[in-house]
Amino acid sequence: MFPASNMLTDPHKSMALRVCGLYKQYWRRAVIWRKRTKIFAVNGIDFEIATGQTLALVGSSGSGKSTVARCISRQERPSAGQIWLEDKEISVLRGSALRCERTSIQLIFQDPATSMNPHFSAAEAIEEPLVVQKRGARKQRRERSRELMNLVGLSPAWADRNVMNFSGGQRQRIAIARALAIEPKVLILDEAFSGLDLSTQAQIANLLLELQATYSLAYLLISHDLGLVTRIADTIAVMSQGKIVEQGTASAILGSPDHPETRKLTASWTKSQSVFSAKAGTTT
């Protein structure tokens, strides 16, 4: 039913994340009458991310980017395909096996206001993964959360402050600290910058790059903001209607886009760039 993937079946050692032949379908019911239509949100996707590298998944809304993120992080079960995290295949895991393996891949959400329980303090939010995975006693968890706060640029003195008393950018930092608590190999940044203002975006982007270098993390960046993508991504995959229509290094894609979809995206981006530089009255 699903066409076989044309990737090599033996995993490369240096690949942090490999996705082969990912499909995700939904049923849509029209009325009470039994007409159910099959919709492929993800229609056959292959890509890989090497350790310490960033792949950006771009495309217009509805192209399936977020569904890919949800499938890879196992928030939903893919209809078909393989997901390799280093040397473990996680697409069909369930129960306690899944609970064990999914710590290697973590998600940073778009809205920092809703991604944490509003009754938690910063420390509670950051320690939660450790609590859930039952790692370390209370004292050790405390130390680790303070360590992590320092790492993401937050003062540990604020550890007991309620999460809602931080600004949006600071909350994203808490979210990053939380994700790092269980030492993942892959971080999915699902529109993680959309809710922030430009200068905060830049700060968070720099933080993430530092962390990537220090811990050899692989990032999957999902965004519609090409400016951000140029800053962070090593490779880019363009999605349209559930498929990847073009894939390659950042410079190649942005410099000479092939597919009409890619051209559309880059065109609108370069146009906005020139608008800004014209307004500023300076040349770029």
Added chain:
Amino acid sequence: MRRKIQTRLLIVALIGLHLAVLFAGFIAPYNPETQNRELPYAPPVRVHFNYSGKVHFRPFIYAETTGQGTLDEDFSRPYPVHWFVRGDDHQLLGLFNSNLHLFGVDAPAQMFLLGTDSFGRDELSRLLYGGQISLAAGLLAAFVTLLAGAIIGTISGYYGNWIDEALMASAELFLALPWLYFLLVVRALLPLHVSATMSFMLLIAVIAVIGWARPARLIRGVVLSARTRDYVSAARGFGASDFYLLRRHVLPQILGVLLTQAALLVPQYVAAEVTLSFFGLGVSEPTPSWGNMLSVLQQYSVLRSCSWLFAPAVALVITSVIYWLLADTIRYSLKSS
């Protein structure tokens, strides 16, 4: 600030009410079932402080000689009111026996602070003991209903799919039923004369069977919205089990709903018990309950002349108003948090 004082006062009033009823044995001067056939429908006794021109600190009463709605005092001998007297045996909190009462007078005078009913039984004592039954019915029924509603609502909202649809469909069915009518149906199925405990339990069960639907729907809504939050997905991403997610993230959200519902349902269920007992379908004689104490008012003559027998209605109103104000305060504080 005013709100805080108001809440404190309300809670104090509520606790006071429940304690008074709980310690009915101690506060009530007489046994609720002791009949005084020679003094039926005696009006409340008048408490005097003034004896032949002198004011006494200790109140006293005169013995009542006849009942039947008129106050006939026998002025030959005053009976001072004593505190902490020994009187009828009673069980305190169902645990230990005692015969200590808060106040009383020496025999043969009887201190009917709220008069007597058709059998000459002390209305005040019956009011307090009856309060035990009526309030307990309301509290227990509310507890059972909320427990059932919470469990069903949580399962429905958390697991979704066909379980959710099935449970909510049956909730809708139960919500579409006019509750009093179906209460009567269930009651009609059961034998008419059951023991007091049996009818009490039956009452609670019937109310719970019909009443779980509304809280279940409310809780399902809260659970559903909590379940779809990002922080729940995030926690699942760290490998949290369903149990952890429910305990840590979902259930704290429903506490607010449960509290408001409790404050709203308790008075409703107390009123339900009163209504049923009033019709003779709830707690039956001789056990007093505010409901069956009021049913004597269905007689025209009693309705006209024995105003003291309305005491259970007043008690019901006080209870309802306190609970309602409390519910209002809870709702307000939840909204502002």
Added chain:
Amino acid sequence: MNYLLRRFLRALLLMIGVSTLCFLLSELAPGTYFEDLRLNPQISQQTIATLNARYGLEQPIALRYGRWLEAAARGDFGYSIAYSTPVASLLWTRAGNTLLLTITAMLLTWILAVPVGVLTGSSRRLDKITAVASSLLISIPEIVIAVALLVVAVHTRMLPVGAMQSLGSEDLSTLARVKDILLHIALPTAILVLIGLPIIAQHIRSSVVEVLEAPYIRAARGLGIGPVRILFRHVLPVAANPAISLFGFSLAALVSGSLLVEVITGWPGLGPLILEATLSRDLFVVVGGAMLSAVFMIGGNFVADLLLLVSDPRIRTGAQD
């Protein structure tokens, strides 16, 4: 159209569900019920045999359920032992009286509640004055309100208590008879209005308040549009929506909402009938009454959905929210 169909199907399913429930409930006691009958010397063996044959109590449960559904659809609710008449005829007469009372009460309640709700919603001062009375009335249980008004009626001797018509009223002229009925209906109607008015008025009030706080109302005021025009042209149409579904719910409670009041005031409606039947364990009457009130409730809810469809354009166009 889709919406209507779905709502209708839902109402239908609910009715089937309720009738199944009633069937199951009436099934729960047939053994003991008919044994009780057998022991009752007033009922001949012949009657029992006829009843048995008529209701096919010896047949398997599926068949009995089918017969039940078919009978219920026809309006045949069984036979009353206490009155020795078919349940349906008993119910219809009494239901008529109940509806007379509840429709009168509902109309009066709404006629009063709408202006009260709108006025308290738009005027802070009025709101403060009525807030305490309104809250008090809502929190006091129905039975207390009913008994209280009864006491007032008895003490002032203003209104007759009990029954629908005075003795010997058949001899009076039509006008006098109508007046007589009006006097009798006054007390139960007053009780029902006192019970329902604060709730409905509060709902209308809160939806008016909500609308008044909307930005477009402030904009309208800023444009210099007079308060009366704002009220009628901008506020009321929007605030009407929740009120309309509330009206539907009032319809739903037409049969079931007055049981208590009828019993206490002696109005000869469904209420006292069902109560008597419960006390004498006349099962078919009780179940029949319950079914009737449930049917009204479901029907009323469906009408509420219909009214909402007519008034709220969002539902007609199928807009997603």
